[in-house]
Amino acid sequence: MSSESSKKRKPKVIRSDGAPAEGKRTRSDTEQEGKYYSEEAEVDLRDPGRDYELYKYTCQELQRLMAEIQDLKSRGGKDAAKQKVDAYHLQLQNLLYEVMHLQKEITKCLEFKSKHEEIDLVSLEEFYKEAPPDISKAEVTMGDPHQQTLARLDWELEQRKRLAEKYRECLSNKEKILKEIEVKKEYLSSLQPRLNSIMQASLPVQEYLFMPFDQAHKQYETARHLPPPLYVLFVQATAYGQACAHRKSSQPPRQDKMLSVAIEGSVDEAKALFKPPEDSQDDESDSDAEEEQTTKRRRPTLGVQLDDKRKEMLKRHPLSVLLDLKCKDGSALHLTFYYLMNLNIMTVKAKVTTAAELTTPISAGDLLSPDSVLSCLYPGDHGKKTPNPANQYQFDKVGILTLRDYVLDLGHPYLWVQKLGGLHFPKEQPQHTVITDHSLSASHMETTMKLLKTRVQSRLALHKQFASLEHGIVPVTSDCHYLFPAKVVSRLVKWVTIAHEDYTELHFTKDIVEAGLAGDTNLYYMALVERGTAKLQAAVVLNPGYSSIPPIFQLCLNWKGEKTSNNDDNIRAMESEVNVCYKELCGPRPGHQLLTNQLQRLCVLLDVYLETESHDDSVEGPKEFPQEKMCLRLFRGPSRIKPFKYNHPQGFFSHR
Numbered sequence: 001m002s003s004e005s006s007k008k009r010k011p012k013v014i015r016s017d018g019a020p021a022e023g024k025r026t027r028s029d030t031e032q033e034g035k036y037y038s039e040e041a042e043v044d045l046r047d048p049g050r051d052y053e054l055y056k057y058t059c060q061e062l063q064r065l066m067a068e069i070q071d072l073k074s075r076g077g078k079d080a081a082k083q084k085v086d087a088y089h090l091q092l093q094n095l096l097y098e099v100m101h102l103q104k105e106i107t108k109c110l111e112f113k114s115k116h117e118e119i120d121l122v123s124l125e126e127f128y129k130e131a132p133p134d135i136s137k138a139e140v141t142m143g144d145p146h147q148q149t150l151a152r153l154d155w156e157l158e159q160r161k162r163l164a165e166k167y168r169e170c171l172s173n174k175e176k177i178l179k180e181i182e183v184k185k186e187y188l189s190s191l192q193p194r195l196n197s198i199m200q201a202s203l204p205v206q207e208y209l210f211m212p213f214d215q216a217h218k219q220y221e222t223a224r225h226l227p228p229p230l231y232v233l234f235v236q237a238t239a240y241g242q243a244c245a246h247r248k249s250s251q252p253p254r255q256d257k258m259l260s261v262a263i264e265g266s267v268d269e270a271k272a273l274f275k276p277p278e279d280s281q282d283d284e285s286d287s288d289a290e291e292e293q294t295t296k297r298r299r300p301t302l303g304v305q306l307d308d309k310r311k312e313m314l315k316r317h318p319l320s321v322l323l324d325l326k327c328k329d330g331s332a333l334h335l336t337f338y339y340l341m342n343l344n345i346m347t348v349k350a351k352v353t354t355a356a357e358l359t360t361p362i363s364a365g366d367l368l369s370p371d372s373v374l375s376c377l378y379p380g381d382h383g384k385k386t387p388n389p390a391n392q393y394q395f396d397k398v399g400i401l402t403l404r405d406y407v408l409d410l411g412h413p414y415l416w417v418q419k420l421g422g423l424h425f426p427k428e429q430p431q432h433t434v435i436t437d438h439s440l441s442a443s444h445m446e447t448t449m450k451l452l453k454t455r456v457q458s459r460l461a462l463h464k465q466f467a468s469l470e471h472g473i474v475p476v477t478s479d480c481h482y483l484f485p486a487k488v489v490s491r492l493v494k495w496v497t498i499a500h501e502d503y504t505e506l507h508f509t510k511d512i513v514e515a516g517l518a519g520d521t522n523l524y525y526m527a528l529v530e531r532g533t534a535k536l537q538a539a540v541v542l543n544p545g546y547s548s549i550p551p552i553f554q555l556c557l558n559w560k561g562e563k564t565s566n567n568d569d570n571i572r573a574m575e576s577e578v579n580v581c582y583k584e585l586c587g588p589r590p591g592h593q594l595l596t597n598q599l600q601r602l603c604v605l606l607d608v609y610l611e612t613e614s615h616d617d618s619v620e621g622p623k624e625f626p627q628e629k630m631c632l633r634l635f636r637g638p639s640r641i642k643p644f645k646y647n648h649p650q651g652f653f654s655h656r
Helices: 002-009 029-032 039-045 049-073 078-111 126-132 143-207 217-225 229-248 268-272 277-298 302-313 391-398 403-408 415-420 438-469 478-483 500-505 507-514 569-579 594-611
Strands: 257-265 319-326 332-340 346-355 491-500 523-531 536-540 550-558 562-564 645-647 651-652
Touching: 029 569, 049 569, 126 143, 217 229, 217 257, 229 257, 229 319, 229 346, 229 415, 229 438, 257 268, 257 536, 346 415, 346 438, 415 438, 438 594, 478 536, 478 594, 491 594, 500 507, 500 562, 507 536, 507 550, 523 550, 523 594, 536 594, 550 569, 550 594, 569 594
Parallel strands: none
Antiparallel strands: 257 319, 319 332, 332 346, 491 523, 523 536, 536 550, 550 562, 645 651
16 A cells, blocks of 8 residues: 555544554643644554554454354354353353442442541640550551551540549539538628627727728718618629729728729708608698699699609619729729619719820710710610610600610619619519619629720720821831731721711621621721722721720722622622731730721732732733732632731731
8 A cells, every 4th residue: 555545545543452552642642732633633643554554464353353253153163152152241240240349348448437537636746755655556556557546546545534534533622612612601601690790789889989980981871871772882892992902902901092982962862762651641741732732723734744753753862873993094984873763773874084185086976975985885785775674664654665765864774784783673574672682793793893994995095096097097006017017008098987877878888787787886987098099998897895896897999990899709808807817916915906907907908909900911001009019829719819818027928
């Protein structure tokens, strides 16, 4: 066969195990040529001489096989040949069955899950370091994973046995300690009545010897005329102040300078509330006579009667308790506690003073407001509703819809205020009588005082920070500089407060609103960060419990269109950096720098977002945002997330 005839025909590619290796095309060759098959290219690549030899060899094999078949047929061995084929076929079926069976067994072995996989074993380094040689058997287990796992399980069992024994010992010690505590409690409970009797017996002696009484004794004398809730508050607050002072000094208990307790009001009016029955009957008859004369002259209208009844129902006790809680920086929180006699609840009014006069920023107007400074001291306790379920029935009689309309004059009836006064109102059993509990007040006193002090310090820190934010300055303390790169180009240009209604109407805050995180007790702000033509809006939700509860940021970038977390995965990643990874930005305790650090991180994130954006080569001129931040990798994943995590002290950005 000539080479010309071989070029004219288009032979098919013969795939045969006996074919020479040169006639096969590797996968890499095919990938280099493309995703399609070209027969003409195959003909050009193959050697015509080899193709001829292959063709000749194939024809000879066919002739030999045909001759062999013809010889078998001529000999009459047709049945023998079928039996042989059947035998081979049966062997093939047996082999296929065995292969299938083995494959199932292999799959079972691979998918087998042992119970030990659920146990969190110690690491190999710790195992070989702590386990004894008779269990670890390093010479055997180092090269055998199976024996190694068995040895680790043995060590785990040994450790758990030891811990179980230790646990039983601790339980027995706990029972002994509890018994000792019970014995001491019984002793202390029996000691209190004895002390009371001794104090009562010493009163005549003190009067006879003309012993001088200081201000504390006068306060205790006045405290006798306090209503039960205010008396419980006075006693427990005084005891707490003395206990705090005793911790700081080896001197006898005295009033803590950081917490002062006093009683304010008219003692005479308080005494007048408890008149003898005879006097009250005479006064009642006199008042009835006066009422009859008044009725003859003029009958009051229904509206005037309701107003008088409302005033009587909302009447406060003449005495009140003042608590002054001072901080180390000279600031103080002044609390005035009142008792509403007919409603059987307590209220409080708050005022914050500072050592130096502060310039009040516009956005900090609600931070130290008496109406909101103590809001949600405990989660959900906004102080707008009465905690006593029985009050609602009383309100219905005089036409009061809610206590919210009167809190500015009466004070806020927070739940923690009731607990400090020993008041407890079960929702299922409304009570019309006052039940005070000293233990309830004592159990909440220390925690509440710490929360109050933390709230004042947090609000004052925000007050100072807002003054800088309104001037476009993000104050970052020296101990937080390591959280950010040295150069930050994006700048805060606007920081204003917004109303709750305005926040809910923003289109990029719907997720927060629908999640129930935008309550009316929160504070809302709008920040604007700019760099060049890019403008980043940040709607901020500031919980009253800041900084224990971090602020929530929702972002909207106006640059080459409007971008939010709903249409840009990188905006969602930026929100995650400030909302989810906030613990990295708390700084030193108590974490009052969290908000400003979040805003500074937001400026850094905007720099990374803009500098890693691809440049349009069709546009002439320099790039608007040249890359100044060092990034190990610009994008990751199908969403092309940018590297927003800052690594200190190396100074580069990477992905989380």
